[in-house]
Amino acid sequence: ASVDKGVDFANYFCTYAFLYHQKDMLTDRVRMDAYYSSVFNNKQHFLGKTVLDVGTGSGILAIWSAQAGAKKVYAVEATKMAEHARELVRANNLQDVVEVIEGSIEDITLPEKVDVIISEWMGYFLLRESMFDSVICARDRWLKPTGVMYPSHARMWLAPIRSDIADQKMNEYEGCMDEWNGFVRETKSSYGVDMSVLTKPFSEEQKKYYLQTSLWNNLVPNQVVGTAAILKEIDCLTVTVDDILKVEASISSTISKEDTWLCGFGGWFDVHFKGRMENPAECEVELTTAPSIEDGTHWGQQVFLLNPPICVNEGDEFRVNFSMSRSEANHRLMNVDLGYEMKLRSGKTLPTVQNKFYIE
Amino acid sequence: ASVDKGVDFANYFCTYAFLYHQKDMLTDRVRMDAYYSSVFNNKQHFLGKTVLDVGTGSGILAIWSAQAGAKKVYAVEATKMAEHARELVRANNLQDVVEVIEGSIEDITLPEKVDVIISEWMGYFLLRESMFDSVICARDRWLKPTGVMYPSHARMWLAPIRSDIADQKMNEYEGCMDEWNGFVRETKSSYGVDMSVLTKPFSEEQKKYYLQTSLWNNLVPNQVVGTAAILKEIDCLTVTVDDILKVEASISSTISKEDTWLCGFGGWFDVHFKGRMENPAECEVELTTAPSIEDGTHWGQQVFLLNPPICVNEGDEFRVNFSMSRSEANHRLMNVDLGYEMKLRSGKTLPTVQNKFYIE
């Protein structure tokens, strides 16, 4: 599937051209601390080395790489944000080390291969935005055979959760349908047109919007009602685009709370900075976006709602078949098929339920 | 300037493919009543005639035209909404009269010329969305020399207003800058990067967003503090695209309230259904989006804020130089230059002030 660049820009890149949006990321303390530590606690990876920052945005990671002693940093950014990155580099007196290049990483050329690729490419639930494709492309073209990826590993997680938003969204959906039904009556009586044939497609449109679109949420740990499982593990040094086109996993989870509601599943990710086998990090750093009271991130978690919620008990077991692939209309968005089967601790097995979700 | 169709679809058409959005228009009583009356009180224009509905959306105007006795109605819609329109036509048993055609009006061909072109093409402040271009194109290609346009005329209005949102937006802007300044301090102390060079571009970005982007608002009549003036009059039968690429007007307005605040200008439009000179409407209908207590529309008014507001008095006079043209990046959005000069009733003249606004 070939991607129209203009359309991709309109749909995706445009927001990154705003300082406001870059600031959202720059004020995410968990994110900032993880990248900061990964660089400054592993200076041996940067000292005298060449670095490529894929999607430099404001330029922050390129600047840190230079401050940690890099000999040369290529900072590539597709949007006009590149101009601000250039200003920032100069204001921090690093213009002799950091070279800002405006362009898509897929299109530009560098004069040399690099020792390190650093990038903050993670979208909601890791793969939304599909920006990791660009990092893989950069790695295959520009990383030395001995080079190191920052981050080096990534994982996707899924866990059963409880949450009030399941009810809330159901109420919103129902309110919306009540309004629609009033509208159909009105349109018939005042304007002589019978709209009832559109009730079904309207309800499908609204169901998709309210109930089947995954929600951004900052969950807290006690909303997780069962064991979390890993859906996918990625070695950033070796993974291919083919490996991430589809994420398929069959996992199990055991409910850990007595007499609670299962309202859906929460998805999140973590990434690790471990260097590479032959050249490991001195100090391994983890960036996690798991449910947390104090350490929430701008990524939050993605919530996939079950309607209606199910009453569950400690020891109940789930088997979840998870499959995520890219939306046909927009390769940066995702479709999720989530089927689950429940084995109660009593031994009884409930029939499989199949759900479709959209990560928009 | 050529327009990339894919980009135009991503930026513009996509929202019209949702029933939710069509419903917003279909529940706008003022809009519905005006079109309904214009058709059913002027049946002589429809009886036994051929009609083209440009951008039929849900199909409502095409269906009314058929119900008013049209022999044949071509209902053209660029988005997938065409499928719903087709269902609706069939459910109302008009499939022998109404033919729904999915495609851009610029691309499709009809088997004949038509007697009437009906269309609801008006965007915020009349011309936002630039959809009228498509109606002009349809008219030049498909309207018989004797044909009638529905609506037949359109006007743009501007008036001085007072409003709390001027202060509110200024507060929001200032709050946003305070936060930014905290962020700059934080980033320097915690992460060793001096972001202060970006303060100016950030403040410009936020000024544009909070203060220079025109606002959707439903004004009430007593917020209008001076005489309203016409910026532009359009005869839909004869106007060309060139005539609407730019709207330039020099108008005056007299303040009609004593000791009040001038907080900005409100812009709105009206359209009229008068038929044509040789074939006038039996019953002329007006659709106005002027400030109103009971008859607000989904268009509201566009508000252009002045910062800071100015204290004015009855009898003070304004001269406003207004110029609106299309945004280079997106021909469906507008840039406005609004200069004003004030002659106080005391005889004193205040210097000209020049403002730039964006209709996004």
Ligand SMILES: Nc1ncnc2c1ncn2[C@@H]1O[C@H](CSCC[C@H](N)C(=O)O)[C@@H](O)[C@H]1O
């Ligand atoms: N293919 C590509 N080529 C160049 N830049 C890209 C890209 N895909 C995404 N980007 C840019 O990558 C950035 C990701 S956001 C991260 C910004 C910055 N590195 C930080 O950590 O704060 C965005 O600014 C986006 O415009």
Ligand SMILES: Nc1ncnc2c1ncn2[C@@H]1O[C@H](CSCC[C@H](N)C(=O)O)[C@@H](O)[C@H]1O
């Ligand atoms: N060039 C073009 N060709 C075909 N349809 C177009 C078009 N430009 C805009 N449209 C469609 O015109 C519609 C305008 S909204 C009005 C919808 C309907 N006539 C009603 O009155 O309720 C949208 O559905 C939009 O998709």
